[in-house]
Amino acid sequence: MISVEGVHKSFGRQIVLDGVSLQVQPHEILAVVGPSGVGKSVLLKLIMGILQPDRGCITIKGESICEACSEGRRNKIRACCGVLFQSAALFDSLTVFDNIAFPLREEKHLPRDEVNQRVLDMLEALSLKKYAFRYPEQLSMGIRKRVGMARALVREPEIFLFDEPNTGLDPMDGQEVYELINDCRKKWKFAGLVISHEIPEVFQVSDRVAMLWNGKVVEEGPPAQLIKSTNPIVQQFLKGKTDGPIRIQ
Amino acid sequence: MSISPVVAVEKIGAPVLGFTERWGASVIFLYHAICAIFRPPFRFYLFLVQMLQIGTHSTLVVALIGLFTGAVMAVQGEYTLSKFGATAFTGSAVALSLIRELGPVLTALMVVGRAGSAITAEIGIMRITEQIDALRSMAVDPIKYLMAPRILAGIVAMPLLCCIFIVVGIFGGYVVGVGLLGLSAGTFVSQMVTAVDTFDVVSGVVKAVVFGFIFGWVSCYKGFTCGYGAMGVNRATTGSVVTSSVAVLVVDYFLTSILTRVFLQ
Numbered sequence: 001m002i003s004v005e006g007v008h009k010s011f012g013r014q015i016v017l018d019g020v021s022l023q024v025q026p027h028e029i030l031a032v033v034g035p036s037g038v039g040k041s042v043l044l045k046l047i048m049g050i051l052q053p054d055r056g057c058i059t060i061k062g063e064s065i066c067e068a069c070s071e072g073r074r075n076k077i078r079a080c081c082g083v084l085f086q087s088a089a090l091f092d093s094l095t096v097f098d099n100i101a102f103p104l105r106e107e108k109h110l111p112r113d114e115v116n117q118r119v120l121d122m123l124e125a126l127s128l129k130k131y132a133f134r135y136p137e138q139l140s141m142g143i144r145k146r147v148g149m150a151r152a153l154v155r156e157p158e159i160f161l162f163d164e165p166n167t168g169l170d171p172m173d174g175q176e177v178y179e180l181i182n183d184c185r186k187k188w189k190f191a192g193l194v195i196s197h198e199i200p201e202v203f204q205v206s207d208r209v210a211m212l213w214n215g216k217v218v219e220e221g222p223p224a225q226l227i228k229s230t231n232p233i234v235q236q237f238l239k240g241k242t243d244g245p246i247r248i249q
Numbered sequence: 250m251s252i253s254p255v256v257a258v259e260k261i262g263a264p265v266l267g268f269t270e271r272w273g274a275s276v277i278f279l280y281h282a283i284c285a286i287f288r289p290p291f292r293f294y295l296f297l298v299q300m301l302q303i304g305t306h307s308t309l310v311v312a313l314i315g316l317f318t319g320a321v322m323a324v325q326g327e328y329t330l331s332k333f334g335a336t337a338f339t340g341s342a343v344a345l346s347l348i349r350e351l352g353p354v355l356t357a358l359m360v361v362g363r364a365g366s367a368i369t370a371e372i373g374i375m376r377i378t379e380q381i382d383a384l385r386s387m388a389v390d391p392i393k394y395l396m397a398p399r400i401l402a403g404i405v406a407m408p409l410l411c412c413i414f415i416v417v418g419i420f421g422g423y424v425v426g427v428g429l430l431g432l433s434a435g436t437f438v439s440q441m442v443t444a445v446d447t448f449d450v451v452s453g454v455v456k457a458v459v460f461g462f463i464f465g466w467v468s469c470y471k472g473f474t475c476g477y478g479a480m481g482v483n484r485a486t487t488g489s490v491v492t493s494s495v496a497v498l499v500v501d502y503f504l505t506s507i508l509t510r511v512f513l514q
Contacts, residue, residue: 050382075388082386089383103387106394109290155387 001026001159001191002047007056009042016042018215019056024159029185029192031206031223033199035237035246038212040195041086044163047193048083049074060159079107082152082190086164088144090136096147097123097132103155118154125187126150126180142173149180153188160184160192166201174201181205199238200227211237213246275470278392282400282469285393292398299402303364307410311359315414318351319343319421326422327430339430340437341444343422348445348453352415353407354501357460360403360410361493365468368399369489372472373482381473396473400465407461408454415453448512456504460497467493 002024009017016039024030032040045051047058049065058065060077068074090099100122104115123129126146136144145165152160165181166174182205185192196202203209203223210220211234219226219234226234236244252260326342372395375381384391419441426432471489475481 045382048382048386050385071390075385075390078386079388083383085379085383085386087378089379091380091383103389106292107388152386 001028001061002193003057003059004043004047005057005059007043007046007053007058009039009046009051009053015215017046017053020212020215020217022210022217022220024191024193026191027189028207029181029194029205031194031196031202031209032212033196033202033209033237034212036197039215040197040212041163043212044083044161044193044195047161048081049078079155080158081161082155082157082159083161084145084148084152084163084165086167088136088141088148090144090147090151092136095133095135096128096139099136099147100128100150100154102151107155122150122154126153140173141168142170142176145169145173145177146180149184153184156188157190160190162192162194162196164196164198165194166196166198174198178202178205199240203227213237274474275466278396278470278473279466281392282396282466285390285397286401288393292394295394295398296401299398300406302367303360303399303402304406304409307360307363307406308413310363311356311410311414312417314355314359315347315352315417316421318355318414319347319418319423320425322346322351322418323422323426323430327426327432336432337436338440338444339426339432340422340439340441343426344419344441344445345449347415347418347422348449350501350505352411352418353453353456353460354497356411356414356457357407357464357497358494360407360461361464361468361490361497365464365493366486366490368465368468369472369475369486370482372396372469373475373485376473376475377477377481391473396469399469400462403461403465403468404458405461407464408457411453411457448508452505452508452512455508456501459500459504463496463500464493467496 002022004020004022007017007020008015020043022030022032032043034040042051046053047060047065049058049068053066057067061080063077065074065077068077090096091102094102097119101115101119104110104118110118120129123132126149128143128146128150131139131143131147136147139147162181165177169177178201181192181194184190185205192205194202194206200223203226206223208221209223209226210217211226212218213233219229219231221229227238229235233245236246322343323339326339326346327336330336330338330342372381375395381391381395384394423434423437426437427434468489471485471492475485
């Protein structure tokens with residue numbers, strides 16, 4: 001579904017990604033983990049086509065988003081993707097209902113009755129009915145993330161990208177988001193990429209995990225394999241030690 | 250201490266390249282925004298919302314400034330013209346200065362201060378809270394959805410606000426000139442009607458349209474390229490107001506020169 005091949009990305013003299021290669025298979029969820037500032041969110045923006053890689057190729061369902069020459073072409077390629085942003089990125093001026101209806105009205109241009117029905121179904125499915133006419137500022141971060149998921153799911157994506165889904169949440173809300181991801185995955189059967197540094201919580205939603213450090217993938221495999229890894233970088237990160245090859249920059 | 254030629258060239262070249270890059274990026278942004286205005290789907294309601302924000306919500310402040318500007322012009326005009334025994338021309342002095350110069354320029358400066366800063370801050374906050382990325386992720390072009398309606402509304406609202414400014418300003422000038430300074434009402438109006446011709450009105454409207462275009466372009470571009478955090482929004486908003494205001498005054502000079510030449514030939 002997603003193929004990242006030898007991607008390099010620098011900002012000025014700072015090399016962020018240095019030959020990263022990853023694959024996400026259909027119905028699979030890959031977690032990309034690593035310390036803060038290692039380039040996980042940059043990788044997500046490259047996959048979405050918001051940033052362009054310096055070298056390398058990213059394909060979504062076999063189509064290269066890097067070679068798409070226009071915004072229109074990129075829009076067509078990413079039409080199959082849903083994204084849950086770190087801050088949920090809800091539109092402040094719209095209610096929960098209108099936020100969820102937004103892609104149906106503005107992207108798919110569906111008739112009003114169909115939009116209303118699909119939004120109501122989504123509100124019901126994600127237990128958001130009582131928040132329908134509230135504005136994002138009136139919601140807790142946990143509910144905002146839920147609305148963000150609803151807004152992405154209403155487009156029925158085949159690929160779901162999660163950028164640090166439990167950032168800013170207390171442990172209970174964080175756990176609830178992961179349970180929600182698992183429930184939604186069973187229902188909508190999407191492939192996914194989760195960007196996170198929450199270890200080991202992210203393992204419960206991922207089939208495979210790739211650890212990013214110093215611009216490269218240092219370890220990749222199922223969560224159990226990562227836990228047993230003898231790589232000192234992986235072990236230091238998993239155990240949260242300050243002493244080891246990873247230095248706080 | 251001597252500086253090597255390479256370092257000297259680098260020191261001069263870096264800001265020149267930076268300046269050229271910023272200008273290039275803003276022109277490319279403008280090109281995309283103009284193309285987006287004419288490309289379907291047309292979201293007329295977004296244009297109307299922006300007309301409300303930029304136009305309707307600025308009406309009161311523009312009218313208030315217009316009223317007092319006209320009043321001040323009457324006082325100053327009457328004082329200056331009295332030195333030449335020509336107070337009869339106060340009406341025409343008030344009207345001409347409002348229509349040709351003060352109306353478009355002061356309206357633009359007011360709208361830049363009120364709506365321009367708001368647009369930059371709004372778009373800037375949308376950028377740093379990933380709302381613009383969210384639009385892209387839903388295959389909605391942010392330039393078409395956010396920028397095009399604002400630029401178009403700026404172009405349409407500015408001349409309308411300018412007309413309100415001028416009408417209210419002339420009324421203010423009339424009230425002060427006739428009511429307080431004791432000028433003849435008939436002379437005030439007849440001199441004004443005689444002095445103002447079509448060129449003056451067209452010139453004022455053309456200026457307002459161009460200022461509306463500058464206002465929309467600068468405020469949207471500054472918001473769209475806003476840096477991260479509160480400081481980023483702060484810099485973008487300040488930059489937007491300063492750049493728009495300076496651009497309005499600079500362009501005003503060139504427009505006045507060009508329009509005067511074109512119409513008087």
